[in-house]
Amino acid sequence: MLSFTEENYLKSLFQLTVETALKEEAGTNELAAHLGVKPATANDMLKKLKEKKLIKYEKYGKSSLTKEGKKIAIDVIRKHRLWETFLFEKLEFSWDEVHEVAEQLEHIQSKKLIDKLDKLLNYPVSDPHGDPIPNAKGEMMILHQQTLAEESVGHQCKMTGVKDNSSAFLKYVDQLGLAINKTIKVLARHEYDDLIEIEVNGKRISVSPKFAENIFIFCTACKKKTNR
Amino acid sequence: MLSFTEENYLKSLFQLTVETALKEEAGTNELAAHLGVKPATANDMLKKLKEKKLIKYEKYGKSSLTKEGKKIAIDVIRKHRLWETFLFEKLEFSWDEVHEVAEQLEHIQSKKLIDKLDKLLNYPVSDPHGDPIPNAKGEMMILHQQTLAEESVGHQCKMTGVKDNSSAFLKYVDQLGLAINKTIKVLARHEYDDLIEIEVNGKRISVSPKFAENIFIFCTACKKKTNR
DNA sequence: TTAATTTGTTAGATAAGCCTAACAATTATA
DNA sequence: TATAATTGTTAGGCTTATCTAACAAATTAA
Known part of the structure; x- marks a missing residue:
């Protein structure tokens, strides 16, 4: 133990x-x-x-x-993300509140607890931040190929997750009307100050490169293959 | 902290x-x-x-x-019993499995978590063992006045809880067909070997004094007042 | 009421997880 | 390539929570 x-x-x-x-x-x-x-x-x-x-x-x-160490790490991450999902789905927590509590809950030892929680949540594959949840066998999808910072002007994409899980960043994302599964269109990149102009919810907003680097997207147009 | x-x-x-x-x-x-x-x-x-x-x-x-120490103790007990109730009600745990996991969960620090859990469970007043759950203000019902060992022959009562929370005892209670809210009638006390004969589920069974001391009951006939 | 038993305390050790300060190895740079 | 900067290690200390062994106080029993 x-x-x-x-x-x-x-x-x-x-x-x-x-x-x-x-x-x-x-x-x-x-x-x-x-x-x-x-x-x-x-x-x-x-x-x-x-x-x-x-x-x-x-x-x-x-x-x-090592293989054994990785197995344990994945198990902890599985627990962390299942708890985050539980807090978000069942206990009305917002996505910027779940991490802190999950940091504590991830260390609870009970295989039955986690498997039943997984079942209660209907075997989710990603948590409230879009991060993949390993299944009971330790297998997990690898998503998150691309960030908004890398997307080409004119392309349309969907937000799939965030890189920065800090409460401050997540609240900011909320404020701007962004969320997982939202459609984003890159309208322009301004050379002058590096801001990226995007369209979300039918509105034009500008985001910094730092912000864009922390938004994961999936671009159907790009057709990048997912490795592993 | x-x-x-x-x-x-x-x-x-x-x-x-x-x-x-x-x-x-x-x-x-x-x-x-x-x-x-x-x-x-x-x-x-x-x-x-x-x-x-x-x-x-x-x-x-x-x-x-002290007053402050008591407040903290009650808070830990509230968390323990809410978690037990959650495991039992929502995650298909049996009443002999909940204690061990709740021993870990009771130390999670998050007021919001506990209040939302309370709400999810619809503000339960007792846990799977019949023990009272303190409310958010730290107030708790005091039940458990009497044990089966003290009940008079001929009287009928309802099981309200258990004194011993060990997995072994709880499984034994299950086996005998006893459970919280079951009606029990005391048929006889055998002087020879101190066994108590009771009727549960229309069947006659005998229990030891040790067993009976660990079963809490409520006897309407007795009309004992609950103190505090 | 003295002696035996039980109950509670102290002193000194250990292991985990953290620190600072000093030093050593490696890598980058002038 | 010599030197400076970065990165990593060691030694020694601290705190928390535990232990054992020895001892002291309180209670019970003879």
């Missing part, structure tokens, strides 16, 4: 590597920053998790999950 | 004193036994909780909750 802390290290490592799919390993400082601890603290834990065969780690090297 | 452990000490102290209503204070060894720790450990925590003004404690004396 792992501690909450150990589970959080595995989850962070997963999120920094496999989930983003851009790399296989993460550095000690990077991991420490993601978890909000000092590098020295993370270093101790890396040795401990290596000892438990949950991660691969060599002194002065980067770290990655 | 209290630790899980601190919350558990307050809850135990509440259960050993106020809830049973038989006494106001509990001893160090008694509390330690209830929590499954050594007296030395409990002793340290008692000093700490006194420091935080959550309990009254003097060296070599017994301990009791």
Whole structure:
């Protein structure tokens, strides 16, 4: 049985590597920053998790999950996202409120609880932020190929999720009338100040590149294939 | 913000004193036994909780909750019993499975979560074991005046709850066809071996005094007033 | 009322998870 | 390539919650 802390290290490592799919390993400082601890603290834990065969780690090297470590990380993420979905669907939480509580709920140990929760929610495949929910076997869809920042002018797309899960960002998204499954059309990119002009709900709005980078979209026109 | 452990000490102290209503204070060894720790450990925590003004404690004396400590204890119990009710009502858990998971869930911190859960469950007043659920203000019904062991021969009563919440006992109750709200008639008490013969579901069964002491009942004939 | 038993306390250890400060290795840059 | 900047490690400390062993107080029984 792992501690909450150990589970959080595995989850962070997963999120920094496999989930983003851009790399296989993460550095000690990077991991420490993601978890909000000092590098020295993370270093101790890396040795401990290596000892438990949950991660691969060599002194002065980067770290990655073993098969067993990945399995646990995915399980924690499954729990986190199922709880978020439950809070949103059944308990009237808004999408910017669910994360904080799910951070606590994700560590509850009970296979039956999670499987029944999954059933109650009718086996959802994505959470309120559009992130994929692994199934009971640990399999998960990989979505999120493209961000709004990368979309071409003139193209129309659908919002599929968000990269930044902070409450502040999510509230801002709400304010602008954006939401998962909304249709977005990219009207223009302004060279002068880099703002992107889009159409949502029949209205024209401008968003910053920073904002656009945090909005995941799916563009049918683009026909990009989903890998894995 | 209290630790899980601190919350558990307050809850135990509440259960050993106020809830049973038989006494106001509990001893160090008694509390330690209830929590499954050594007296030395409990002793340290008692000093700490006194420091935080959550309990009254003097060296070599017994301990009791302060107003603030009691408030926290009741809040933890409210969460525990609401979660038990949720697991039972919404997630198809049996009454002997809910306690273990609720022990974990009772420490989740989110007022909104609990209030919404309460609403989802339609503001239940008792949990699957018949124990009263404190409301959002910390008010709770006091039930459980009498046990089956005390009921007179010839009287008819209704089962209202159980004193022993162990999985083993609860399964045994199930097996015998007993359940909350079942009507029980006391047919006889056998002097020879102290067994109590009762009628439930139109069938005659015999139960031990130990068993009967753990079944709470309400006897209309008796008309005992509920205190507090 | 003394002695035995029970109950409660203290001191000293341990493990987990965190920290700071100092140092070492690696990588980037001038 | 030498040096500066970044990244990672080690050593030593702190807190929380636990333990054991030894001891002290309170209660019960002879």
